[in-house]
Amino acid sequence: MLSLLRQSPLSARIGLGIVILNCMVAIFAPWIAPYSETAVVGNVWEPISAQFYLGTDHIGRDLFTRMVYGARNTIALAFLTTLLSFLLGSCLGFVAAVKKGWIDMGLSRFIDMIMSFPTLIFALMILSVLGSSIPTLIFTIALLDSTRVYRLSRAVAMDIEVMEFVEVARLRGEGLWWIIRHEILPNAMPPLTAEFGLRFCFVFLFIASLSFLGLGIQPPLADWGGMVRENAGAITFGIFTPLIPAGAIAFLTVGVNMIVDWFLHLSSGLHE
Amino acid sequence: MSTILEINNLYIEAFSEEAWQPIVKDVSLTLKKGEVLGLIGESGAGKSTIGLAAMGYTRQGCRLASGSINLDGVELMGASDEDLRLVRGSKIAYVAQSAAASFNPSHRIIKQHVEAPVQHGIMSYSEAQKEAIKIYRRLFLPNPEKIGFRYPHELSGGQLQRAMVAMAMSCEPQIIVFDEPTTALDVTTQIEVLAAVKEITEKMNKAALYITHDLAVVAQVAHRIMVLRNGRLVEEGETRALIRKPKQAYTRELLNVRSLREEKNESEKMDVILTVKDVAATYTGEENVLEDINLTVRKGRTVALVGESGSGKSTLARVITGLLPATRGSINFLGQDLPLELKHRTKDNLRRLQMIYQMPDTALNPKQTVRRVIGRPLAFYFNMHGKKADARIRELLSSIELEPDTYINRLTTELSGGEKQRICIARALAARPDLIICDEVTSALDQLVAEGILDLLQDLQNKTNISYLFITHDLATVKAIADKIVIMLEGKIIEQGAKREILTPPHHEYTDKLLSSIPEMDPDWLDNLLDERLDSYI
Numbered sequence: 001m002l003s004l005l006r007q008s009p010l011s012a013r014i015g016l017g018i019v020i021l022n023c024m025v026a027i028f029a030p031w032i033a034p035y036s037e038t039a040v041v042g043n044v045w046e047p048i049s050a051q052f053y054l055g056t057d058h059i060g061r062d063l064f065t066r067m068v069y070g071a072r073n074t075i076a077l078a079f080l081t082t083l084l085s086f087l088l089g090s091c092l093g094f095v096a097a098v099k100k101g102w103i104d105m106g107l108s109r110f111i112d113m114i115m116s117f118p119t120l121i122f123a124l125m126i127l128s129v130l131g132s133s134i135p136t137l138i139f140t141i142a143l144l145d146s147t148r149v150y151r152l153s154r155a156v157a158m159d160i161e162v163m164e165f166v167e168v169a170r171l172r173g174e175g176l177w178w179i180i181r182h183e184i185l186p187n188a189m190p191p192l193t194a195e196f197g198l199r200f201c202f203v204f205l206f207i208a209s210l211s212f213l214g215l216g217i218q219p220p221l222a223d224w225g226g227m228v229r230e231n232a233g234a235i236t237f238g239i240f241t242p243l244i245p246a247g248a249i250a251f252l253t254v255g256v257n258m259i260v261d262w263f264l265h266l267s268s269g270l271h272e
Numbered sequence: 273m274s275t276i277l278e279i280n281n282l283y284i285e286a287f288s289e290e291a292w293q294p295i296v297k298d299v300s301l302t303l304k305k306g307e308v309l310g311l312i313g314e315s316g317a318g319k320s321t322i323g324l325a326a327m328g329y330t331r332q333g334c335r336l337a338s339g340s341i342n343l344d345g346v347e348l349m350g351a352s353d354e355d356l357r358l359v360r361g362s363k364i365a366y367v368a369q370s371a372a373a374s375f376n377p378s379h380r381i382i383k384q385h386v387e388a389p390v391q392h393g394i395m396s397y398s399e400a401q402k403e404a405i406k407i408y409r410r411l412f413l414p415n416p417e418k419i420g421f422r423y424p425h426e427l428s429g430g431q432l433q434r435a436m437v438a439m440a441m442s443c444e445p446q447i448i449v450f451d452e453p454t455t456a457l458d459v460t461t462q463i464e465v466l467a468a469v470k471e472i473t474e475k476m477n478k479a480a481l482y483i484t485h486d487l488a489v490v491a492q493v494a495h496r497i498m499v500l501r502n503g504r505l506v507e508e509g510e511t512r513a514l515i516r517k518p519k520q521a522y523t524r525e526l527l528n529v530r531s532l533r534e535e536k537n538e539s540e541k542m543d544v545i546l547t548v549k550d551v552a553a554t555y556t557g558e559e560n561v562l563e564d565i566n567l568t569v570r571k572g573r574t575v576a577l578v579g580e581s582g583s584g585k586s587t588l589a590r591v592i593t594g595l596l597p598a599t600r601g602s603i604n605f606l607g608q609d610l611p612l613e614l615k616h617r618t619k620d621n622l623r624r625l626q627m628i629y630q631m632p633d634t635a636l637n638p639k640q641t642v643r644r645v646i647g648r649p650l651a652f653y654f655n656m657h658g659k660k661a662d663a664r665i666r667e668l669l670s671s672i673e674l675e676p677d678t679y680i681n682r683l684t685t686e687l688s689g690g691e692k693q694r695i696c697i698a699r700a701l702a703a704r705p706d707l708i709i710c711d712e713v714t715s716a717l718d719q720l721v722a723e724g725i726l727d728l729l730q731d732l733q734n735k736t737n738i739s740y741l742f743i744t745h746d747l748a749t750v751k752a753i754a755d756k757i758v759i760m761l762e763g764k765i766i767e768q769g770a771k772r773e774i775l776t777p778p779h780h781e782y783t784d785k786l787l788s789s790i791p792e793m794d795p796d797w798l799d800n801l802l803d804e805r806l807d808s809y810i
Contacts, residue, residue: 164631
């Protein structure tokens with residue numbers, strides 16, 4: 001592991017640093033934030049000062065505190081959603097690849113059907129009908145995102161499934177779940193891990209977009225996308241407050257992407 | 273005869289584990305016009321590396337460290353890219369082992385053939401096309417006027433290989449480097465390609481470097497032979513002298529492969545463990561890939577299933593194991609009629625019939641350790657875990673001649689080809705089977721390593737009375753290990769019987785063709801055979 005890190009390119013290390021920084025902030029949020037997430041502590045859109053490190057937002061809450069808690073909320077939410085979408089998508093993908101025949105055909109066409117809906121519209125539709133509580137949000141986005149994971153994991157599993165060691169397991173009499181768990185999964189990890197990083201970014205941006213549109217994380221909970229929306233009006237006054245949460249979104253996405261790039265490079269085997 | 277290639281004190285290094293390691297050490301050779309030099313040795317000996325170095329080329333991660341490579345007056349060591357480009361293709365050409373490495377599947381063959389002479393400014397497009405057709409005719413390709421206009425996938429393996437040789441000839445180079453050109457082909461196809469090689473080297477007076485691991489083949493075409501091992505020269509000499517009286521022990525080892533083992537008789541009293549009766553099978557439902565298959569395997573005996581590519585040997589293995597259900601007939605194993613489909617068979621059925629594959633790299637899960645690989649059948653079939661399993665795994669490792677402490681915790685990717693194949697054998701043995709189907713288990717291995725595997729299999733058979741159904745296209749192996757031979761052609765069994773019966777005439781016509789195609793160590797063998805068969809080619 002350490003030797004892997006030693007050989008990593010600069011971009012990967014920067015990416016790793018960014019992700020670790022964000023995670024630390026998210027985990028230690030209550031200890032880092034000087035104020036409370038929801039308390040109004042100053043005037044509207046105050047500039048950066050020693051009292052308010054990033055100024056205040058459109059109501060007068062400390063922006064730094066909101067950013068720190070926003071990191072926690074958004075990252076945690078994105079992580080859980082990606083995890084769920086991965087579990088769902090890869091499970092179905094592996095089953096389709098190993099079973100083949102009608103099961104593969106049925107699953108794939110069903111997934112195609114879901115994929116054919118524009119994701120934003122679909123999500124907005126479900127959320128406006130069922131209300132955007134946190135669980136609904138997680139399940140909706142996970143369902144929509146799992147379709148992409150399904151596609152990838154099915155493709156990866158099909159490559160592995162034709163290897164003779166899978167046939168050896170079949171000939172032994174091993175069942176479907178054993179083959180998926182012990183033969184397919186360990187060999188599918190590298191591309192799937194890289195994909196996890198990518199999907200995390202997309203989910204993160206998706207939640208931010210939904211919040212921007214008003215159907216994601218509801219106020220007063222801090223969330224970067226929502227904060228961009230709330231503070232958008234400041235631009236007309238020449239105050240750059242909304243750029244701060246927007247910049248943070250970009251920053252984290254780029255960081256994750258750098259790590260993902262490195263992972264993909266490792267798992268592609270081209271570096272050998 | 274003047275010298276056309278002179279290599280002196282060549283060192284080639286490869287970058288591995290953060291340092292430059294020498295892979296070719298102090299090799300010198302000279303090649304005269306019209307001479308064929310054979311380079312032989314096992315995998316990793318450095319044969320291909322030297323062959324490519326003759327063109328001033330090294331693979332990724334390698335470099336020409338020191339020494340001199342003089343090709344007809346041009347020094348290739350340290351030469352500029354432009355100088356190398358002028359020499360390659362026009363003065364020296366390369367014929368690779370696989371057509372996939374030489375031909376772009378999206379272009380017609382003749383288009384790729386004329387590329388080199390047109391690029392080097394030697395001929396115009398139409399002239400080059402005419403020359404190409406002339407060469408195709410000389411190399412005995414069928415339908416020479418039209419064949420060049422096909423795509424690579426429309427030619428058979430042997431035809432494609434000859435088209436590659438023709439392409440190498442397109443600029444009339446003075447030297448051709450043949451890199452294992454017949455290794456991937458059947459014996460019968462090999463003859464055609466060797467004939468083409470002889471035509472070029474003898475009648476057209478070209479010099480050649482012939483790289484191979486098969487001594488019998490190189491004895492047919494080379495004037496001199498160089499034996500390589502681990503990047504160093506072991507022995508060099510005139511073909512006939514070297515074969516008759518090799519000086520070095522290693523050379524003698526290479527010459528002695530495929531020694532015969534004791535023969536066992538098949539008597540009626542011996543238990544029959546597998547009976548395949550009237551089996552037919554199909555992939556598409558329309559055409560039968562197997563028809564009227566009838567064979568028996570007795571306890572403690574080896575039945576060799578022989579045939580060329582496409583004859584149906586591996587398909588028969590799949591039918592017997594149940595992966596491809598037979599459409600007709602029955603399979604009786606250990607007194608019971610086996611369900612034709614895999615999923616209907618009991619665990620015990622599955623346990624007693626094991627299979628070992630050709631490519632040990634893909635037959636082992638790269639993420640598993642040796643302990644896991646061998647331990648799983650023990651856990652699955654016998655519910656053996658913990659200390660008991662550990663002891664049994666060590667026992668099995670010893671029986672396959674691998675030191676248990678060294679190997680038990682290794683990942684499968686950390687093993688050599690021969691070691692991997694041994695682990696596959698141990699995995700099969702762990703189930704205590706009655707019959708093991710060996711699907712071309714030595715075909716992907718070097719001669720000496722393969723010999724070790726065959727010895728091991730024979731030992732195990734002597735100790736435990738296991739039977740083998742040995743699938744192979746290599747007749748030399750069959751001669752060495754089989755008790756009974758079954759010959760297949762196009763999905764049918766043409767001839768079967770005890771080894772001695774099959775190998776002595778009179779034969780079925782196809783058996784005759786197969787047997788006579790095995791290269792023998794006699795340097796005149798190919799010439800004699802071609803004279804006999806001349807009619808069938810023209």
